[in-house]
Amino acid sequence: MKPSLKYLSEDEVKQVHEAALDLLVSTGMRMPYEEAQEYFKQEGCKVEDDIVYINREVVEKALETVPKRDEMTLHARDEKNSIKITDDSPVLAAMVEATQVIDMYDRKKRSATNEDLAIMTSVLENLDNVGVASPPITPQDVPQAVTDWYTWATSLSYTTKHITGPAPGKQSVQDTIKMASLAAGSEEEFLNRPFLSFWILTTPPMKTEQLTLEGLIEASKNKIPMLISSGPITGVTAPVTIAGSTAMAHAEILSCLTLSQLVNPGAPAVYTSFARSFDMKTGNISMASPEFAILKVTMGQMGDYLGMATSMPGMLRDSKLLDGQTGFETGITGMASGLASDVIVGMQFDMDKVVDYADFVYCDECMAQVKRLAKELVVDEKTLAKDVVNERGQDGNYLRATHTVKNFRKEIWQPKLFERRTWTPWEDEGALDIKEKALEKVKEMAAEAAPVVDEETKKKMKEIAEQAQ
Numbered sequence: 001m002k003p004s005l006k007y008l009s010e011d012e013v014k015q016v017h018e019a020a021l022d023l024l025v026s027t028g029m030r031m032p033y034e035e036a037q038e039y040f041k042q043e044g045c046k047v048e049d050d051i052v053y054i055n056r057e058v059v060e061k062a063l064e065t066v067p068k069r070d071e072m073t074l075h076a077r078d079e080k081n082s083i084k085i086t087d088d089s090p091v092l093a094a095m096v097e098a099t100q101v102i103d104m105y106d107r108k109k110r111s112a113t114n115e116d117l118a119i120m121t122s123v124l125e126n127l128d129n130v131g132v133a134s135p136p137i138t139p140q141d142v143p144q145a146v147t148d149w150y151t152w153a154t155s156l157s158y159t160t161k162h163i164t165g166p167a168p169g170k171q172s173v174q175d176t177i178k179m180a181s182l183a184a185g186s187e188e189e190f191l192n193r194p195f196l197s198f199w200i201l202t203t204p205p206m207k208t209e210q211l212t213l214e215g216l217i218e219a220s221k222n223k224i225p226m227l228i229s230s231g232p233i234t235g236v237t238a239p240v241t242i243a244g245s246t247a248m249a250h251a252e253i254l255s256c257l258t259l260s261q262l263v264n265p266g267a268p269a270v271y272t273s274f275a276r277s278f279d280m281k282t283g284n285i286s287m288a289s290p291e292f293a294i295l296k297v298t299m300g301q302m303g304d305y306l307g308m309a310t311s312m313p314g315m316l317r318d319s320k321l322l323d324g325q326t327g328f329e330t331g332i333t334g335m336a337s338g339l340a341s342d343v344i345v346g347m348q349f350d351m352d353k354v355v356d357y358a359d360f361v362y363c364d365e366c367m368a369q370v371k372r373l374a375k376e377l378v379v380d381e382k383t384l385a386k387d388v389v390n391e392r393g394q395d396g397n398y399l400r401a402t403h404t405v406k407n408f409r410k411e412i413w414q415p416k417l418f419e420r421r422t423w424t425p426w427e428d429e430g431a432l433d434i435k436e437k438a439l440e441k442v443k444e445m446a447a448e449a450a451p452v453v454d455e456e457t458k459k460k461m462k463e464i465a466e467q468a469q
Contacts, residue, residue, distance in 0.1 A: 002376040005339035007242075007297050013305050016243065016298075020251035021056045023206070028053040029255040030207035035217060039262040052255070059254050062261035063306060067268045069342070072309040074132065074225065074270075075195045077183060077452075078160035082195075083131050085309045089342035090374050091131030092367040094124055095316060096151075096165060096199065097138045098348050102321075102356040104443055109354060112137035114154055121158035122449035123360050123442060129367040133159040136347060136355045142465075149465035152176045156183050156196075157451045157458045164227055167198035167215030174218060175468055179461040183453055197225035197270070202252040204232035216256060220263035227311055228256045231274030233285055234295075238275070242291060246298045249275045253302075270343070271303030272311045287316040287351050288329035293336035300340030312337040315346025315363050322359055322435040330366050338370035357446065358438040365417040365438075372413040417441070 008016065028051040031037055037047045046053040074083040083091055101112045117139055124133035135155045142150040148166045155163050156179050167173050176196070177187065184190035200216045202208045208216075219226050230252035232238030238245040253271060260267040277291035278284075286292055296312040303310035314337030319325035326349070337344040347363045348355055388403045398404050417437055419426055432440070451458055 003339055003374060005297050005336060006301060007294055008301050012243075013301055016247045016250060016302060017305060019247040020254055021059060023248065023251040024054040024059065024255060025056060026053075027206055027251075029252065031213055031255075031259075032207075033210040033213040036213040036259055039259060043262065054255055054258060058262075059258050062258040063254075065261045065265035066257055066306070066308060067266060068307040069309045072225075072268065072270065074162040074197065074343075075193045076160055076162045077195045081131075081161045083162060083343075085342050088131065090338045090371060091343050092129055092315070092347075092363065092370075093132030093164060093311070093343050093345045094120075094130065094134040094136040095313065095345045095348045095352060096134050096136065098136055098353055098355045099138055099140055100350075100354040101137060102349075102354060102358075104357045104439065104446065111140040112355070113141045114139040114150060117151065117154045118158050118451075119446045119449045120355070120357070120360065121155050123357070123445045125159040125161060125452065126445055126448075127360060127364040129364045129371065130360075131161065132164055132343065132345075133161040134164045134345075136360075143469055146465060146468045148172055149175060149468045150462075152179055153458075153461040153465045156180060156461055157453050158449070160452050163196045164199060165196065167200065167212075167219060167226075169211040170214040170218045171468070172211075173198065173215050173222075173224075175464050177222065177224075179464050182457050182460050191222055191224075194222075194224045197227055200226045200228045200256055201274075202230040202256060204230060204237040204252065205248065206252060208252070208256065213259070216260060217263050220260040220267040223264060223267050225268040225270065226260065227270045227272045228253050228260070229272035229274055231276060234275070234277045234291065235280070236278045242294055242298060245275050245295065246302065249273050249299060250302045257306075269308070270311050271299075271306060271308040272345075273299035274313055275299055284318075285351055286318055287313065287348075288318045288333055290332070293332050296333070296337045297340040300337070303341070309343075310341040311343035311345055312341035313346060314338065314344040315366065316352055317349050318351055320350050320354070322356055322362060322438070326359075330363070334366055334370050335373065338374045344370070357442045358435055361417065361438040361441045361445075362434060365415060368415075369413060 030050050031052045032050045040052045043058045070086050072085040076082045100109050101116050102109055117137055124130050135151045138147050181187040181190045198219045230249035232245050232249050234240050234245045238248045275295040277286050277289045279286050300310050300312050314333040315330050317326050317329040
């Protein structure tokens with residue numbers, strides 16, 4: 001059996017879903033974009049002052065055409081890196097849009113640059129347990145009105161893995177398709193097997209901005225996967241209760257899922273939520289609190305209820321450095337998301353604002369352990385090994401057993417970074433702590449960073465970003 005984590009019973013999941021449907025009818029969603037409103041009007045939904053009141057039967061009809069979990073593949077430009085959700089879950093993805101970096105060499109915090117993004121993307125390309133090489137930072141040394149264009153151009157130049165990134169408007173989606181088509185060889189080839197997906201983020205409480213709606217509609221028309229997400233803050237932009245925040249976030253996600261299917265039935269989407277808690281003492285949002293972890297589980301259950309592929313944040317830390325607090329926050333959020341969703345989005349500090357180079361290697365190792373913990377436990381005649389026990393009896397040594405030799409590599413996870421030796425050999429090799437070991441490794445990887453497209457293609461993608469100004 002594959003392990004899972006749940007906070008809601010089956011009846012409670014249905015109760016939350018029904019509450020969300022009620023909210024869409026009674027409260028409605030503010031959608032300040034006429035084209036989006038027209039799709040709902042054609043289905044008989046009432047629209048007043050940019051607020052769309054979405055009928056239950058419209059949502060239910062849309063959910064019939066949303067691709068289910070067993071149909072979802074997040075393609076990569078290099079097919080060997082593609083993610084078939086049912087086979088590869090859970091996988092680790094980089095979170096996007098941090099603006100600060102902890103430098104590899106002087107270890108001081110500074111603004112992120114486009115060169116940082118190139119190096120980081122190349123590192124993500126070469127980490128075994130990172131499945132989605134999304135841009136972890138938004139460069140601050142490019143024209144700020146079009147940072148997303150530059151981010152896409154650099155990401156597509158340095159990874160062959162799947163990428164998830166922002167979609168701020170119709171033009172952004174169209175220009176990203178142009179860049180990806182250059183990497184793929186043609187637009188037809190890219191659209192036949194799109195190797196990127198777009199973040200579609202609601203704006204709690206109960207609204208979605210025009211640029212988001214533009215991006216959603218354009219992505220849906222082209223059947224490019226979307227990660228549809230709501231990120232309410234408990235007690236600030238949503239009810240303070242976990243049940244209330246879950247219901248409201250679910251309603252917002254349902255509204256966008258419904259729109260995507262009205263635009264183009266079968267448009268692929270992943271169910272996602274950044275529902276988070278608010279620290280009433282500091283006035284800060286927490287991305288690693290116990291409540292944050294619980295919300296990832298409840299939202300994961302709601303996505304499961306719809307039969308969809310799910311992605312939830314984990315390994316996002318409130319801590320500022322790779323330290324003891326980081327270790328615990330990585331553990332609880334990584335485990336919660338790993339046991340409750342298909343994709344874990346992480347690898348940032350300080351409430352999603354800061355990225356540390358060393359953290360990529362650290363999180364890659366943590367993800368390897370999460371994958372082992374989330375792996376299905378097989379119980380059959382071979383794994384019960386009664387014949388081996390009978391053969392060895394009371395005085396046997398299992399180290400020499402053929403059964404051990406055949407199975408230990410797949411049964412017992414082996415670390416590459418974490419320390420399991422005794423004190424003396426560890427001390428003899430420099431007595432490095434986990435942060436020092438991760439930093440040493442990432443420096444080696446950074447030195448080998450290189451584009452995965454030719455210079456002409458890279459140049460053309462950058463030109464699209466420059467022309468967007």
